[in-house]
Amino acid sequence: MNWPPSLLRIRIRNNNIRFSLWLPLFLIRPFFLLAMVILSPLIILCAVLMWPLGLSKPLLLTGPILFRLLCSMRGLEIAVENSSDQVLISFR
Amino acid sequence: MTENRRQILDMLSEGKISVDEAERLLTLLEQPPSGRPSGSDAGEGGKTPPKYLRVMVEEDGESGSERVNIRIPMALIRSGVKLAALIPKQATNRVNEKLQEKGICIDVGNLKVEDLEQLVDAMADMEVDVQDGKEHVRVFVE
Numbered sequence A: 001m002n003w004p005p006s007l008l009r010i011r012i013r014n015n016n017i018r019f020s021l022w023l024p025l026f027l028i029r030p031f032f033l034l035a036m037v038i039l040s041p042l043i044i045l046c047a048v049l050m051w052p053l054g055l056s057k058p059l060l061l062t063g064p065i066l067f068r069l070l071c072s073m074r075g076l077e078i079a080v081e082n083s084s085d086q087v088l089i090s091f092r
Numbered sequence B: 001m002t003e004n005r006r007q008i009l010d011m012l013s014e015g016k017i018s019v020d021e022a023e024r025l026l027t028l029l030e031q032p033p034s035g036r037p038s039g040s041d042a043g044e045g046g047k048t049p050p051k052y053l054r055v056m057v058e059e060d061g062e063s064g065s066e067r068v069n070i071r072i073p074m075a076l077i078r079s080g081v082k083l084a085a086l087i088p089k090q091a092t093n094r095v096n097e098k099l100q101e102k103g104i105c106i107d108v109g110n111l112k113v114e115d116l117e118q119l120v121d122a123m124a125d126m127e128v129d130v131q132d133g134k135e136h137v138r139v140f141v142e
Helices: A025-049 A056-071 B002-013 B019-030 B074-084 B089-101 B113-123
Strands: A007-013 A018-024 A077-081 A086-091 B052-061 B064-073 B127-132 B135-141
Touching: A007 A025, A018 A025, A025 A056, A056 B074, B002 B019, B052 B074, B064 B074, B074 B113
Parallel strands: none
Antiparallel strands: A007 A018, A007 A086, A077 A086, A077 B064, B052 B064, B052 B135, B127 B135
């Protein structure tokens, strides 16, 4: 099973700014799990209410698919640079 | 693999290793044990499915060189296609209309993961390499 990315690295460099940041995404996993547990009854209630409109299935599937999308972001890397500026965004 | 990654992160949080050392170890973990198979190498032996789509653009302008290097996990593309399947039909029709206005005749509602798998398999042996004067664009999978 794929796990969500553990670290987000952001690096911005230009003539004025020299900025490098490691965001420990693994630290917010418990909060994310807690939010999911709290929100799930609300989502199920919304799905029941939206059943006549035919929107309940997309509503129920959105959460798991978004979570899978988040998990699959591990390894995503975007690096843009020119002679003076450099931007790097990397999910690890 | 996940266990190793967790150990590295634990060592980092405990201050046993520096950020640079953690980065180096994580990079080593991402590499396969026997070197890095590229798209063409993967086709020679046991065919391993490509993991990343790479887009590299290099341009030598008057103000210096510009580089774009993007690595997109294949899993992210697959998840994106699955997400597209959740778009309501009314929204899909509007998206299709707007795409057709732009001259792109794609039915977003017909995007399927199986079709994408075939495309990814076909891309394993493909590499787009365009060089036009000062610009160099490469699209390949690895």
